[in-house]
Amino acid sequence: MDMEVALDSSTRPQDRSLAPLVAAANGGDRDAFRTLVEPYLGVALGASTLLTGSAADGADAVQEALLSAWQGLPTLREADAFPAWFRKHVVRAASHIRRVRDRHRVMQLDPATAGANDLERVVEGRSLSRAFDRLDEPDRLLLALHHVWGLPVAETADLLGVPAGTVKSRVHYAMQRLRAAYDAEARR
Amino acid sequence: MTEEFDTLVGAWFRDRAVPDPVSMATVYASLVTLPPRSDRRRPRLSAVAAAVAVLMVALGTVAILGLPRSSGGPLVPLPPDPAAFAGDPRVAACFGDTAPVEFVFEMPHAHDYQRHLPNMLLAPELNVEEPGFVVIYAAGAHPMTGPAESMPLGPDHRTICVLVSDMPSVYDDVDISRMQVDLGDAGTGTPAPSRSAPPDSGPPTTPTEAPAPSWAADLIAQIECDGQPQSIGGETGEVVGEAGSSVSPQAAMTAFLASTSFASVPVKGYEMTDREGHYARFTNSVDDRVKAIVIVRERSPDQGRGVWTPVGLRACDQSEFAPGDGLSFDQKLWLDGNGDVERADRIHSSRGPEHCGWQTAVFLWFEGSQYIRDPPGALADLTVVAFDANTALPDGARDTGLHTDDWRLFVEDGAGAVWIETSDGTVERWGRLRDEVGCM
Numbered sequence: 260m261d262m263e264v265a266l267d268s269s270t271r272p273q274d275r276s277l278a279p280l281v282a283a284a285n286g287g288d289r290d291a292f293r294t295l296v297e298p299y300l301g302v303a304l305g306a307s308t309l310l311t312g313s314a315a316d317g318a319d320a321v322q323e324a325l326l327s328a329w330q331g332l333p334t335l336r337e338a339d340a341f342p343a344w345f346r347k348h349v350v351r352a353a354s355h356i357r358r359v360r361d362r363h364r365v366m367q368l369d370p371a372t373a374g375a376n377d378l379e380r381v382v383e384g385r386s387l388s389r390a391f392d393r394l395d396e397p398d399r400l401l402l403a404l405h406h407v408w409g410l411p412v413a414e415t416a417d418l419l420g421v422p423a424g425t426v427k428s429r430v431h432y433a434m435q436r437l438r439a440a441y442d443a444e445a446r447r
Numbered sequence: 448m449t450e451e452f453d454t455l456v457g458a459w460f461r462d463r464a465v466p467d468p469v470s471m472a473t474v475y476a477s478l479v480t481l482p483p484r485s486d487r488r489r490p491r492l493s494a495v496a497a498a499v500a501v502l503m504v505a506l507g508t509v510a511i512l513g514l515p516r517s518s519g520g521p522l523v524p525l526p527p528d529p530a531a532f533a534g535d536p537r538v539a540a541c542f543g544d545t546a547p548v549e550f551v552f553e554m555p556h557a558h559d560y561q562r563h564l565p566n567m568l569l570a571p572e573l574n575v576e577e578p579g580f581v582v583i584y585a586a587g588a589h590p591m592t593g594p595a596e597s598m599p600l601g602p603d604h605r606t607i608c609v610l611v612s613d614m615p616s617v618y619d620d621v622d623i624s625r626m627q628v629d630l631g632d633a634g635t636g637t638p639a640p641s642r643s644a645p646p647d648s649g650p651p652t653t654p655t656e657a658p659a660p661s662w663a664a665d666l667i668a669q670i671e672c673d674g675q676p677q678s679i680g681g682e683t684g685e686v687v688g689e690a691g692s693s694v695s696p697q698a699a700m701t702a703f704l705a706s707t708s709f710a711s712v713p714v715k716g717y718e719m720t721d722r723e724g725h726y727a728r729f730t731n732s733v734d735d736r737v738k739a740i741v742i743v744r745e746r747s748p749d750q751g752r753g754v755w756t757p758v759g760l761r762a763c764d765q766s767e768f769a770p771g772d773g774l775s776f777d778q779k780l781w782l783d784g785n786g787d788v789e790r791a792d793r794i795h796s797s798r799g800p801e802h803c804g805w806q807t808a809v810f811l812w813f814e815g816s817q818y819i820r821d822p823p824g825a826l827a828d829l830t831v832v833a834f835d836a837n838t839a840l841p842d843g844a845r846d847t848g849l850h851t852d853d854w855r856l857f858v859e860d861g862a863g864a865v866w867i868e869t870s871d872g873t874v875e876r877w878g879r880l881r882d883e884v885g886c887m
Contacts, residue, residue, distance in 0.1 A: 289481050296478070304470055309463050318470035322477040327615060329481050334540050334613035351616050358618075387459045393701060406460040420575045438452055439775060443704065443714045446773045 390440035541608035542590035566622035672763035680760025699755035713772035784848025830878030831863030
């Protein structure tokens with residue numbers, strides 16, 4: 260199974276140290292900060308939209324992540340670790356927003372299926388959206404990290420706080436649960 | 448896991464991962480308006496806060512918006528005064544210089560967050576060994592939105608920040624009543640009494656202390672099976688499906704049924720037949736006979752917003768469920784010679800698990816033995832007789848009458864295999880496994 264969509268790998272800044280940009284941003288230079296984060300915004304927004312379940316919440320999560328990263332930049336120890344560090348902010352902000360939202364709703368929303376161009380695909384996409392929404396947070400997070408960000412196992416393990424050796428099997432089990440939820444949706 | 452499904456999932460993730468232009472523009476706008484470091488207040492009401500407000504209106508809870516805020520009176524015993532942490536960079540990292548701070552304390556291990564704050568909702572990202580640094584903002588204060596824009600909170604509810612490994616996480620609307628700063632060696636420190644639980648009223652009641660209703664006991668006697676019940680699950684006690692934890696009994700059931708990959712229970716047709724205290728009972732019945740029971744229990748109750756988790760499960764054989772209710776685990780049931788569903792404890796089959804590389808295999812359980820359709824020979828070493836994709840029925844083969852849409856089962860006494868006639872007339876030999884195998 261090889262479905263990773265490493266969207267940000269193609270837009271990653273060239274092989275040069277991020278230290279000057281981080282130092283400048285640390286000094287309050289917003290343009291430097293913007294240059295730092297800009298390559299990652301697209302995929303961050305895509306991932307957070309998945310994690311929160313709506314485009315509006317996803318945008319909110321990225322905004323929160325930008326703000327917390329901006330504020331927390333002095334705590335970043337290794338400048339070149341900025342991309343992974345920023346992803347952590349995005350994931351935490353998205354998880355947080357999802358939790359807040361979940362407390363205030365009973366029915367799951369049915370996000371529109373982007374890019375669907377025929378009836379069958381719309382129906383499949385809707386079932387998949389509902390199935391994904393039925394997964395618990397660790398599964399949603401894991402699948403989003405795996406399929407959208409295409410992160411290496413080590414970084415995925417770090418973000419999830421689990422042993423690296425268990426990431427692949429966790430992905431497998433999460434996919435199984437997604438399949439079960441999808442089948443259940445399809446039978447409704 | 449079929450290739451078709453993998454393709455569908457891949458395409459869906461790709462579609463969903465493409466940000467829409469409006470959201471992108473919103474993010475860019477916030478990027479160019481980042482506040483200077485001396486003023487970390489967020490310049491506008493966040494979209495999620497607005498959305499929550501709309502949802503609260505929609506859910507009819509708008510009435511609470513007009514209630515006066517909590518007086519913010521201190522809890523007893525108090526955590527250390529924030530002044531004790533003056534100049535501590537962790538306070539600043541938790542935006543403590545942008546909003547008034549009421550309490551600050553340290554957690555030796557972040558994963559103990561629900562022991563320190565028993566009413567805090569689940570926060571999986573805090574399930575780590577590292578210390579946590581907790582900053583609790585004053586009533587009504589919020590480090591992002593500022594006091595004018597923050598959401599009204601209930602009594603004892605605050606916005607808090609938890610710093611772990613230099614990473615701050617902000618949590619809105621946390622109920623800090625029963626807050627416990629010092630857990631003591633055994634984690635049995637005295638909880639701080641809240642206004643709703645005066646000091647002389649004793650510790651708050653928790654679901655573990657409340658007796659379970661009588662209908663939550665002896666589940667095995669409550670199901671009405673035609674034959675032996677399944678061995679899955681157990682009586683009310685320990686958690687049987689952590690992944691099913693949720694904010695209501697119904698939501699917990701939904702999550703549980705979507706995650707029970709290794710139990711075969713109906714995924715539909717449940718009714719909440721009882722609810723009492725912190726327990727609820729769901730039953731699935733066929734012709735008014737109970738075929739499956741799930742007990743869910745509320746943990747860490749918090750003014751009706753505790754976490755509900757399945758804690759008891761008993762179920763009859765899969766063949767006794769209504770076909771339309773589906774199965775939570777992908778098992779194929781077989782039909783007997785009359786076309787009736789045969790009991791799963793006599794025969795059933797399922798695909799091999801992908802994570803062990805067995806996805807091309809089919810496992811067949813028949814009368815206590817396990818057979819395998821294994822074209823690539825992944826488990827050839829473990830079978831009595833090798834798989835054969837094209838053979839003939841042996842002279843002594845006997846038609847069992849057992850069949851599915853695709854297969855019909857033949858057996859021969861004393862053989863280390865079974866024979867399957869496929870829908871196109873081909874006969875396959877499926878070898879018996881010497882020992883039952885599984886894949887974790």
